[in-house]
Amino acid sequence: MPEGDTVFAAAARLRQGLAGRTLTSTQFRIPSLATSDLSGRAVVSVRSRGKHLLIDIGESEPGAGDALSIHSHLKMEGVWHVHRRGQKWRRPAYQARVVLRTDDHEAVGFDLGTLELLADPDAALAYLGPDLLADDFDREEAIRRLGADPDQTIGAALLDQRLMAGVGNVFRSEICYLRGVLPTRTVGEVDLGPMVDLSRRLLWANRMRSARTTTGQTSPNGRMWVYGRKGQLCRRCATIIRRGEIQSTGGDRSIYWCPRCQT
Structure with a gap:
């Protein structure tokens, strides 16, 4: 994707x-x-x-x-x-x-x-938020934009390109998992600085890869923590991975999470 x-x-x-x-x-x-x-x-x-x-x-x-x-x-x-x-x-x-x-x-x-x-x-394209892969990425502006609506879900906020540009559906699921955050939690409940930092690190690490990975593994079945793994076991706690829909700016989009690792 x-x-x-x-x-x-x-x-x-x-x-x-x-x-x-x-x-x-x-x-x-x-x-x-x-x-x-x-x-x-x-x-x-x-x-x-x-x-x-x-x-x-x-x-x-x-x-x-x-x-x-x-x-x-x-x-x-x-x-x-x-x-x-x-x-x-x-x-x-x-x-x-x-x-x-x-x-x-x-x-x-x-x-x-x-x-x-x-x-x-x-x-x-001036409406776009700070580009996560830009050399001059403005971390503080990204945090400010993400936090402007504290009642919005973090799952929706990460996908809103007006707030921060570059994250799509795959990275959204993986970022929330790695931060241990349910995507339905509100922005106001989330520590945004580490979430922004992780978003940049993940995109930067994958910017020239032929096969995207967030786990560090390159085998076809080992690249993702939760995305695309509905019904499979969490790699950390062996709980069944779930899939649902969350409302975003472009309409309802699928998202994956572990109900035990993410709170």
Whole structure:
């Protein structure tokens, strides 16, 4: 499931293949951008902001003032692939939403949940909370935002990107478990500083991993403490792991917990 670590890694791959290079051709395979053509422009940078990915494109000519950013959000199914020109795509062509080519590389965005061109991406994403994977992550601001509504459940607060950007459903379950906190507890009952610190550590540790892990184990069945383990035994106390729904900004989302380890 794409979360902040997944998007950070995707940006790193795209940066390696595109940054500093000129686009020789572009194809936007969605109706709203079907006539857009960015060929001849340089890729200035590729960066992530929480779960959002930005490919910054330079001006069409010096002084034109028409620099743009390709903004994408993976949602549930999206992925970016980057490879040498001529290599076979790893997904069907009908799933491609955008194709960006340079002289030697090709980047393809498949099943992207959001795809748009933005003239001022930083303003468009200004609503996001501090990015957990940013070098200048503002810990105190994240704590302040999370604590602004003390009656909200911590499970909902962790998933609200306006408060702190990067945590998704997987990390939310794992963070609550590792802090020994039931996700239904209110924010006002939780020590937010250690929860924010743990969130950053977990995302940072996984930002370039091919297989996400919160346990330190890399075997397919050993990577998570509770997420996706409904009905299985808690790795610490052997209590049955439970799964339920908790209301969040994007609607009800599944969450996993141990009723003994989390209080």
